[in-house]
Amino acid sequence: xxxxxxxxxxxxxxxxxxxxxxxxxxxxxxxxxxxxxxxxxxxxxxxxxxxxxxxxxxxxxxxxxxxxxxxxxxxxxxxxxxxxxxxxxxxxxxxxxxxxxxxxxxxxxxxxxxxxxxxxxxxxxxxxxxxxxxxxxxxxxxxxxxxxxxxxxxxxxxxxxxxxxxxxxxxxxxxxxxxxxxxxxxxxxxxxxxxxxxxxxxxxxxxxxxxxxxxxxxxxxxx
Amino acid sequence: xxxxxxxxxxxxxxxxxxxxxxxxxxxxxxxxxxxxxxxxxxxxxxxxxxxxxxxxxxxxxxxxxxxxxxxxxxxxxxxxxxxxxxxxxxxxxxxxxxxxxxxxxxxxxxxxxxxxxxxxxxxxxxxxxxxxxxxxxxxxxxxxxxxxxxxxxxxxxxxxxxxxxxxxxxxxxxxxxxxxxxxxxxxxxxxxxxxxxxxxxxxxxxxxxxxxxxxxxxxxxxx
Numbered sequence: 001x002x003x004x005x006x007x008x009x010x011x012x013x014x015x016x017x018x019x020x021x022x023x024x025x026x027x028x029x030x031x032x033x034x035x036x037x038x039x040x041x042x043x044x045x046x047x048x049x050x051x052x053x054x055x056x057x058x059x060x061x062x063x064x065x066x067x068x069x070x071x072x073x074x075x076x077x078x079x080x081x082x083x084x085x086x087x088x089x090x091x092x093x094x095x096x097x098x099x100x101x102x103x104x105x106x107x108x109x110x111x112x113x114x115x116x117x118x119x120x121x122x123x124x125x126x127x128x129x130x131x132x133x134x135x136x137x138x139x140x141x142x143x144x145x146x147x148x149x150x151x152x153x154x155x156x157x158x159x160x161x162x163x164x165x166x167x168x169x170x171x172x173x174x175x176x177x178x179x180x181x182x183x184x185x186x187x188x189x190x191x192x193x194x195x196x197x198x199x200x201x202x203x204x205x206x207x208x209x210x211x212x213x214x215x216x217x218x219x220x221x222x223x
Numbered sequence: 224x225x226x227x228x229x230x231x232x233x234x235x236x237x238x239x240x241x242x243x244x245x246x247x248x249x250x251x252x253x254x255x256x257x258x259x260x261x262x263x264x265x266x267x268x269x270x271x272x273x274x275x276x277x278x279x280x281x282x283x284x285x286x287x288x289x290x291x292x293x294x295x296x297x298x299x300x301x302x303x304x305x306x307x308x309x310x311x312x313x314x315x316x317x318x319x320x321x322x323x324x325x326x327x328x329x330x331x332x333x334x335x336x337x338x339x340x341x342x343x344x345x346x347x348x349x350x351x352x353x354x355x356x357x358x359x360x361x362x363x364x365x366x367x368x369x370x371x372x373x374x375x376x377x378x379x380x381x382x383x384x385x386x387x388x389x390x391x392x393x394x395x396x397x398x399x400x401x402x403x404x405x406x407x408x409x410x411x412x413x414x415x416x417x418x419x420x421x422x423x424x425x426x427x428x429x430x431x432x433x434x435x436x437x438x439x440x441x442x443x444x445x446x
Contacts (some may be wrong), residue, residue: 014425015320016422082432100323175430192433206303208310
């Protein structure tokens with residue numbers, strides 16, 4: 001194994017990986033065998049040296065004046081992201097957002113397989129959503145252990161998030177994709193990636209409100 | 224109007240606004256009339272001076288030794304975010320993610336009202352999703368103008384995203400919440416806020432893969 005792979009990769013580089021992967025898969029489907037770093041950079045509107053650095057993180061080395069072998073590069077990126085083996089995940093919180101994510105099959109492209117959801121509401125338990133079971137929350141530790149699930153997707157309300165996170169940690173979950181609009185306290189060994197829809201919407205709508213206010217102000221002044 | 228509101232607020236401050244809003248609404252529901260900056264900071268695990276600065280951006284001023292009037296502060300934050308009037312939005316792309324968001328009613332809390340969706344697939348057009356209409360994409364400009372819709376939520380595949388964004392701009396949409404996993408080129412007057420699920424998942428799963436690799440390495444070494 002390349003020792004570089006054990007070092008922590010910069011977040012912006014990691015966030016670009018799905019972009020490379022999608023482009024390379026397009027090339028592959030068109031029968032292309034080899035691609036240069038320059039070509040990738042040009043097509044994706046990125047800087048050459050950045051692309052080279054990003055791809056080096058996956059442990060792959062391009063051949064000078066030839067480039068990268070396309071299938072090998074795809075495999076290297078998928079391995080780097082852990083997307084070569086489909087990862088099973090549980091959803092905690094089968095409310096509106098949890099159910100929405102249960103019905104989103106785009107995650108499969110990224111090797112993520114949502115097995116089931118958990119909830120405390122007896123009205124939700126036992127009623128499958130998009131063909132996936134909803135279990136009572138107390139069954140989480142047992143099922144996570146038996147099915148070796150390591151990824152938890154947290155879609156509970158803010159006030160229930162920390163308790164749910166504690167239960168995920170107790171259940172052996174190693175990575176929490178947090179859609180609850182609040183920060184979580186977890187042991188260092190547990191990875192948290194926040195996906196805060198309300199914060200993103202706040203940025204969008206505050207900027208829009210500001211723009212419309214400014215325009216209204218200008219209008220009034222010129223009238 | 225406070226002239227500060229016309230200046231651009233820092234993104235981290237804006238992203239904290241929903242957190243304040245949620246907390247203040249809890250206080251209000253418990254009948255609390257006044258709250259100090261120190262109390263807010265303590266309860267939310269933030270720094271006092273930061274909270275004061277954030278809240279000042281909304282144009283509200285706390286009274287020394289008394290604090291903020293809770294209902295007034297709620298109104299000020301909602302006004303700042305443009306969440307006091309419900310904003311209508313259209314979804315472009317009624318695929319799996321678009322349909323998931325159409326079914327998510329949590330957006331209402333943030334004053335966002337998804338009116339309808341648009342798609343190019345004749346199989347999807349005319350079949351309501353969660354009680355909301357799906358129209359043919361070519362009807363977007365006319366309906367956006369007639370209904371004064373200013374927010375577009377983009378949930379099309381990467382390869383269709385730029386064309387869809389161009390149509391949104393032509394239709395008078397002023398703010399695009401972009402769930403497509405790709406950057407968009409739009410005129411300066413149009414706001415784009417990116418919500419890249421695949422990039423976020425890449426960060427989560429690459430860190431998990433790295434952790435598991437490291438642990439396996441350590442295990443092998445000690446065996």
